[in-house]
Amino acid sequence: MSATAPEPTAVQTAPALELRDLEVAYRVRGVWREVLRGVTLSIARNEAYGLVGESGCGKSTAAFAALRYLPRNGRVMSGSILVDGEDLLSMNESQVRQLRVSKVSMVYQNPTAALNPSIRIGDQVAEVYALADGGSDGSDERAREMLSKVQIADPASVMRRYPHQLSGGMNQRVVIAMALATNPSLLILDEPTTGLDATVEGEVLDLIKTLREEFETSLLFITHNLGVMAKMCERMGVLYAGRLVEEGPVADVFDRPSHPYTVGLLRCIPRGGVRKDKETLDTIPGFLPQLGADLPACVFADRCGLAEDICRQQEPPFHRVSEGHCSRCHFYDRAHTLPRTTGAPPVLGESARQEPVLQARGVQKTFHQEGHAIHALNDVEFALKEGETLGLVGESGSGKTTLARLLIGLSPPDEGSVVELDGAQLAPTVSKRERDQVRALQIVFQNPDSALNRRFSIHRILGRALTMLTGQRGEEREEHLRQLAHSVRFDVRLIGARPAQLSGGLKQRVAIARAFAGDPRIVVCDEPTSALDVSVQAAILNLLVELQAKQKVAYLFISHDLGVVRYLSDRIAVLYLGRLMELGPADQVFESPQHPYTEALASAVPTAEGTERERIRLVGEIPSAASPPSGCVFHTRCPRYIGDVCKTEEPELKEVEPGHFWRCHYSAEQLRELQKTPPKPRV
Amino acid sequence: MSSFGEPIGSSVTAADSPAVAEPTVGPGPDEAKVIRREHLALLLRSKTFIAGALILGFWIVCAIFGNLIAPDDPLRTNPVAALQAPSSAHLFGTDTLGRDVLSRVLVGARDILIVAPLATLLATAMGTLLGLVTGYFRGFVDDSLGRLIDAILAVPVVIVGLLSMVALGPSTVTVIFVIAVVFTPVIARTVRAAVLSEVQYEYVAAARLRNERAPYILFGEILPNVMGPVLVEFTVRLGYAIFTIATLSFLGFGIQPPAPDWGLQIYQHYGLISGGYWWPVLFPALAIASLVIGVNLLSDGISQAFER
Numbered sequence: 001m002s003a004t005a006p007e008p009t010a011v012q013t014a015p016a017l018e019l020r021d022l023e024v025a026y027r028v029r030g031v032w033r034e035v036l037r038g039v040t041l042s043i044a045r046n047e048a049y050g051l052v053g054e055s056g057c058g059k060s061t062a063a064f065a066a067l068r069y070l071p072r073n074g075r076v077m078s079g080s081i082l083v084d085g086e087d088l089l090s091m092n093e094s095q096v097r098q099l100r101v102s103k104v105s106m107v108y109q110n111p112t113a114a115l116n117p118s119i120r121i122g123d124q125v126a127e128v129y130a131l132a133d134g135g136s137d138g139s140d141e142r143a144r145e146m147l148s149k150v151q152i153a154d155p156a157s158v159m160r161r162y163p164h165q166l167s168g169g170m171n172q173r174v175v176i177a178m179a180l181a182t183n184p185s186l187l188i189l190d191e192p193t194t195g196l197d198a199t200v201e202g203e204v205l206d207l208i209k210t211l212r213e214e215f216e217t218s219l220l221f222i223t224h225n226l227g228v229m230a231k232m233c234e235r236m237g238v239l240y241a242g243r244l245v246e247e248g249p250v251a252d253v254f255d256r257p258s259h260p261y262t263v264g265l266l267r268c269i270p271r272g273g274v275r276k277d278k279e280t281l282d283t284i285p286g287f288l289p290q291l292g293a294d295l296p297a298c299v300f301a302d303r304c305g306l307a308e309d310i311c312r313q314q315e316p317p318f319h320r321v322s323e324g325h326c327s328r329c330h331f332y333d334r335a336h337t338l339p340r341t342t343g344a345p346p347v348l349g350e351s352a353r354q355e356p357v358l359q360a361r362g363v364q365k366t367f368h369q370e371g372h373a374i375h376a377l378n379d380v381e382f383a384l385k386e387g388e389t390l391g392l393v394g395e396s397g398s399g400k401t402t403l404a405r406l407l408i409g410l411s412p413p414d415e416g417s418v419v420e421l422d423g424a425q426l427a428p429t430v431s432k433r434e435r436d437q438v439r440a441l442q443i444v445f446q447n448p449d450s451a452l453n454r455r456f457s458i459h460r461i462l463g464r465a466l467t468m469l470t471g472q473r474g475e476e477r478e479e480h481l482r483q484l485a486h487s488v489r490f491d492v493r494l495i496g497a498r499p500a501q502l503s504g505g506l507k508q509r510v511a512i513a514r515a516f517a518g519d520p521r522i523v524v525c526d527e528p529t530s531a532l533d534v535s536v537q538a539a540i541l542n543l544l545v546e547l548q549a550k551q552k553v554a555y556l557f558i559s560h561d562l563g564v565v566r567y568l569s570d571r572i573a574v575l576y577l578g579r580l581m582e583l584g585p586a587d588q589v590f591e592s593p594q595h596p597y598t599e600a601l602a603s604a605v606p607t608a609e610g611t612e613r614e615r616i617r618l619v620g621e622i623p624s625a626a627s628p629p630s631g632c633v634f635h636t637r638c639p640r641y642i643g644d645v646c647k648t649e650e651p652e653l654k655e656v657e658p659g660h661f662w663r664c665h666y667s668a669e670q671l672r673e674l675q676k677t678p679p680k681p682r683v
Numbered sequence: 684m685s686s687f688g689e690p691i692g693s694s695v696t697a698a699d700s701p702a703v704a705e706p707t708v709g710p711g712p713d714e715a716k717v718i719r720r721e722h723l724a725l726l727l728r729s730k731t732f733i734a735g736a737l738i739l740g741f742w743i744v745c746a747i748f749g750n751l752i753a754p755d756d757p758l759r760t761n762p763v764a765a766l767q768a769p770s771s772a773h774l775f776g777t778d779t780l781g782r783d784v785l786s787r788v789l790v791g792a793r794d795i796l797i798v799a800p801l802a803t804l805l806a807t808a809m810g811t812l813l814g815l816v817t818g819y820f821r822g823f824v825d826d827s828l829g830r831l832i833d834a835i836l837a838v839p840v841v842i843v844g845l846l847s848m849v850a851l852g853p854s855t856v857t858v859i860f861v862i863a864v865v866f867t868p869v870i871a872r873t874v875r876a877a878v879l880s881e882v883q884y885e886y887v888a889a890a891r892l893r894n895e896r897a898p899y900i901l902f903g904e905i906l907p908n909v910m911g912p913v914l915v916e917f918t919v920r921l922g923y924a925i926f927t928i929a930t931l932s933f934l935g936f937g938i939q940p941p942a943p944d945w946g947l948q949i950y951q952h953y954g955l956i957s958g959g960y961w962w963p964v965l966f967p968a969l970a971i972a973s974l975v976i977g978v979n980l981l982s983d984g985i986s987q988a989f990e991r
Contacts, residue, residue, distance in 0.1 A: 029721075410888055430891055438894050451885040455907040468893035514889065 014085030015042045016186045016218035017066055017104075022079035024058075024065050024242075026291065033292025035061045037242040037299070038079065043186070043235075048212065048219040050233035050250065052226060052265070054533040056288050058242040059222045063188045066220065067104055068096050084185055101132050105179035109191040111171035115163040121147075121174055122159025128181040142181075149214075150177040151207055153620075167621055169200035176208065180215055187212075188220045193228065197395040198560060199618050202604035205232060206615070224533060226269060227563075227606035230254060235324070238262050241289050241299040247318075248325030258319075258327035260304045260338045267340070268538040270567035273590065276389075276545045280342040281538035281567070287503060298330070305339045306331050342542060346549035356383035357521050357554055358407070358421055358441070364414040365402055365578075374626045376402045377413075377578040381653070384522060387552040391569030391586065393562060393601065395622050399578040400558045404524045407556065408443050409433055421521075439469040439518025446527040448507035452499040458485075458510050459495045462517065469518030487550075488513040488543060505536035509543070516547060524556045529564065541568060562605050566590055571659075574598050577625055577633045580653060584660030593671035595662040596640040596679075614678045632665070639679035640666065725988040732984025738977025742970075746793040753786035757943045766960050776962035778952060784963055787943035788970050794944045795974070798855055799924040802862035806924075807917045809867040814874025815901045815909075819882060825875075832868035840865050840927055844936045858937050862924050873916045877909040911989050918982030922975050929971045945971050 024036040036058045043049040051059050064070050066081060068088050081088040083103055088096065108114045116124060122143055129139035140159075147155035150173040163171055172192060179187055189208070193201040205228065212219060221232050229236055229250065236253055238246040238261060246259040257263045267282035286303040289295055296302060301311040310330055318326045321333075329335055365377040377399045384390055392400050405411045407419060409430030419426045421440060427433045445451040452461055462484060466477050485492050488509040499507050508528060515523050525544070529537040541564065547553065559565045565572060565586075572589040574582040574597060582595035589598060600616040618637045623629055629636045635646035645665055653661050656668040664671070726732045745752060754774075761781030769776040775784035813832070817825045844861045851857045881887065882905070890900045931937035932946025933953075940947060945967035952963035 408892060410891065431894065433894075435894060438892065442892060443889075445885040445889070447885070450883075451889055453886040453904055453908070465893050468895060518893075 013045075014082070016045050016047070016084060017041075017043045017220060018080075018082040018085075019062065019066070020080045020082070022062070022065060022081060023077040024061055024070065025075055025077050026071070027073040027075070028291065031292070032075075032077075034077075035074075035242050035291060036065070037295075039239070039242070039244050041237055041244060041247065043218050043220060045185070045218055046216050047235060048221060048233045050221045050223065050229040050236040051239055052223060052229055052236060053239035054224065054265075054288055054535060056291070057239045059239055060190055061242075062239070063106065063190050063220060063222055066186075066188060067100060067106055069100075069106075102182055103184055104186045104188065105182070105184040106188040106190065107172070107175050107179050107192045109194050111168060111175045111195075112163055114175050115171060117163050119162075120159065121161055121163065121166070125159070125174065125178055125181065128178050132182040143177075146177045146181055147174070149211065150174070150180075151203075152177075167200075169196055169204060169621065172196065172204055173207065176204075176211070180211060180217070183215055184217060186220065187217045188222070190222045191224070192221075194223070194225070198562065198601060198604045199395060200621075201228075202606070202615050203617070205606065208232065225606075226254075226266065226534075231606040238265070241295060243299050243328070245300060245329070246327045248321065252322060252325045256321065256325075256336070258321045258325070258332040258335045259300070259329045260306055260331075260335050261300050262327075263335050263338045265534060268534040270541075270563045273587075274567060275586070276541075276568055277345055280345045280542050280545070282340050282342055283539040283542065284535040285341050298328070300329075305341065306335070306337070346546050354385070355423070356385050358384040359418070359423075360407070360420075361418040363403070363406065363417040363419065365399075365406055365411070365417075366414050369626075372626050375578055375628070376625055377406070379653075380575075380578070380580050382573055382580070382583060384554045384556065386521070386554055387548060388571065389548070389555040389557050389569045391565035391572040392556060392558045392575060393560070393565055393572060394575035395601075396560075397577075397622050397625065398575040399625075400575055401526060402578070403575070404443065404526050404556065404558060407522075408441055408524055409438075435469070440521040441524075442515040442518070442520040442522075443524040443526060444508075444511050444515050444528045447531050448504065448511045449499065449531075451511050452507060452514075454499050457496050457498055458490075458502075461499075461510060462495075462513055465514045465517040484513050484517060487516070487547065503536075504532050505539060508532060508536075508540055512540070512543065512547070516551070516553075519551065520553055522554045522556065524558070526558045527560065530559065530561065537564070544568065562590075562602060574601070577623065577628050579633055579663065580661075581634065581664075582660075582662040583653075584657070584662075588657065588660050592675040593656070593668045594675070595664055596638050596666075596671070597634050599675060600637075600639055616679060617681055632663070640671070640674060642666070722988050726984060729984040729987060731980045731987070735977050735980030735982075735984055738973055739981055742792045742796060742974050742977070745789045746796040749790035749793055753783070753789045755783035755786040757782060757786040757790040758941060759783075766955070766963075769962055775966045778948070778963040779955070782943075784948075784966055787948060788945070788966050791943040791945045791948065791967065791970065792974070794855070794938050794942050795925055795928055798858055798938065799862075799921060799928055802859040802928070803866065803917060803921045803924045805859065805863040806866035806920060807870055807913060809863060810870025810916075811874050811906070811909075811913055813867060813871035815878055815905060817871065818875040818878025819897070819901055819905065832871055835864065835868045841930070841934065841936075844931045844934070848936045853936065853939050855938060858928060858931060861931070862927055865927070866920050866924065870913075870916050870920060873912055874909060877912045878905055881905050881908050915982060915986040915989065918978065918985055922978040922982065925971065925975050925978060 019039050019041050022036050022039045023034065025032040025034050039062060041049070051062060053059050061070070061074070065076060066083070068081070070076070076089060083099060088099070091099065122140065125143035125146060126139040129142050133139070144155045144159060147158060152158050152170065152173055158166065158170070166174070192208070193204050196204060209232065219233070221229070223229055233250050235248065236250045237244050238259060240261045246253060246257070246262045253262060254266070257266055261284070264282065264284040268284065270281060284303055296312040297315040298307070298311040301307040304311065316328050316330045318328050319332045321327050327335065361381045363377055363380040364375070367374040367376055380403060382390060392403065394400050406413050409426065409428065412428030413419065421437055426437060430438060459481070462481050463477060466472055466480055466484070470480070472480055482492055485495060490506065490509045490513060494502065494506070499510070502510070529540050532540060544555065545568070548555065555568070557565060557568050569586045571584060572586050573580055574589070574595065576597050581597050582589060590602060594602070600618050603614065603616045616639045618639070620637055623633070623636060631647045631649050632638070632651055635641060638646065642665055651663045651665050653663045655661050759782065761777070764777050764781040765779055767773055767777045773783050773785065775788060778784055778787070813828060817828050843865055847857055847861045851860070886904060887900060890904050928937055929946035932944050933950045935950055938944040938947055948967040949964050952960065956964055
């Protein structure tokens, strides 16, 4: 890599970014609180360096510091930041601006917020060139070139559009194009694909990889997703409480994690097709320390299962594990023996009842918008048995959330849709349902900040739910409330707190407790863990499994994270453009033969093992539900496209194996044969 | 009975339960009080707020103790000493009936400081109700009430005042009614906008999912979350109300003689300005201006403190 660089001079051999003993603090309520506690790292030229850690560990602060772009209350207390060997902290404002124009670029998590909504894409991209060259000659032309480099099919028309007319994935490409416009030597990516669908995420990651080689750019890649890290980076650092606790080549760190925190993080995610009845997910006990808290000598000691007295008295040095692989742990050589914090999985008893609790047939939902009819759901059918989990996957816009809202009665389905609870048709809206039906069918929303009234105490939130769903009052209600809090592992002492005073995981526990207040039969979980960190996610998933085992509740589990869905689900339904494409037992859906759409979806997910199967490229974006393609709605993007039959004839949902349904013209045997080899890319 | 009574399965150890392992998450439970105290501290540090509070405070003292402070009886006429220029005997001079202008200005704070807050309070209550209902129900309710609001906003205040005075007869109650009717739609719009963004939060959906009735959702769940904008809107409207009442009095539709109201004093004397008798007009006018400025400074201070 570096061998191709012409005549290395003193400046060019310097690392692209070097942080030395960097300490950054934020001033909160008049007190300086440490965020980064002496971070030292170095990113070589052409290297991709990943930084992982849970939210609040200081990842983004490190990135902002590298641009000297800290928030107003932030300050570098000590240490130095070197970009291409130049000391960033000794520069004046205009030199820093020059550096941001020419050498360092950043891509943020939310592309729609990074673009100005009232300026056309073309003008925004061209502006970067105009700024870099000090003139605008030919900047339009160069903007168009750059947009085609980020694989935007029709740059000329995209340049005339506004950000809101493009999808999230497209916007992120535009942002990447802007970031690479000036050929920076260092590109900082702060969770660049977190808000994107799996298929789009795969595309954007591939794009970043290709462009990186072309532009010979170094990457600082910040993510909480270990799978993405494994795919994108050569070296990685693990940040905990503002301190780098482990660093090394990605493969080494994944193979031989040598810090208990890394070990814990890796155990939190459902990997290698693990399922809820086989194994509980490990969690990291305790909480991330608060900003600027006093910490023991080893910052992780309070949460570490291996901690001994020495960890609190003596700061561990950066032990060398192997070439380039270091760990800041006294017991780095036995970090992998970190005891598990969770026991065996609860026994999930088979339900004796065969009739489904919930049955949906011919469910349709049409939205009317400016005279257009948009078919958000089309002929969806499924059944849910007692104590069973049905996973619901699909890209955004596939109708997952619409289906969830329709089942719980927040928006009525079209006439003729059948939704039965215990064989009795449910009224279309919740206000017309019986109390017993309402309490039987509850939901856990994605974002607990939005789902819990921020003005109310937890006591009031749960108490009101109990009163309304069970009719209990007084001491009886208080007793039940305590049991409820206990069952979701929520400390009763915190019951007087308001949501803003609790961590994300605790808030989600409250939201789960509220759904369980009336002893529900079915709980719809709409991405309940996507706003949470992995260790918290693991604890919440364990809790859901435990509650299910105890109460025989059925889940409709919606998630874009296929690993999580696979861990939790007994059966999986795949939605595309409001149509059920595949429905079957979890294992069968994830193994060949599978519907071509599921095949593409599953292949797009980067796995933490790094043993990725070849990703199947889906052509283009998900079509608009207002004008779905003719015939099979997936034919425009299908990697196993047959021919005209797909364009003209919509396949029926047929049973290809016992209990396994899909909507495809191919039979199980044909696809099993075909899927032994990856599909040829479509033009 | 519920199945929550069963002991937690021993399969999962306490380590799975961060809440139990470490109860001191996040800020302590009395954080709400701390935040409230911080708001107060912010307010007290804001020069805008302090200045506004001092001006308003001064006029409130005048409104309550006006008769004690005033050097003269504001209603006592003395035709012999009519229209005397400001002097040591009468700092602000005397008016056409020989009444002491300073006393009338000081005592004049009373009427406006009773009428304006009452009218604004009524408008805020009705506007909040209307805003909650239109913002939550949308659809037909929103459309029809929305057009009504537009219609009221389209009619000039003075016309509404004139018509009401004719229909209901001139009185303080009529003034309150007019101000309330005119300000309700403005406040309703602000509250409706706040409610529209609240309704998108899922706690509203969660309330519907336990069969809460609409009044509870509106007043129990949503209202506490829109109190900030309501409070700011109240103080802003209070300034406008003072101004509007003065205008109505000036036109003769407001507070009726012989009350020492500021607008009324200007109305009774503005014809004399060209004759060089400026003092019975200038001092009440300054009083109105200072009170409006005081209230506006106060409301700026409050909205800054709450918008942080």
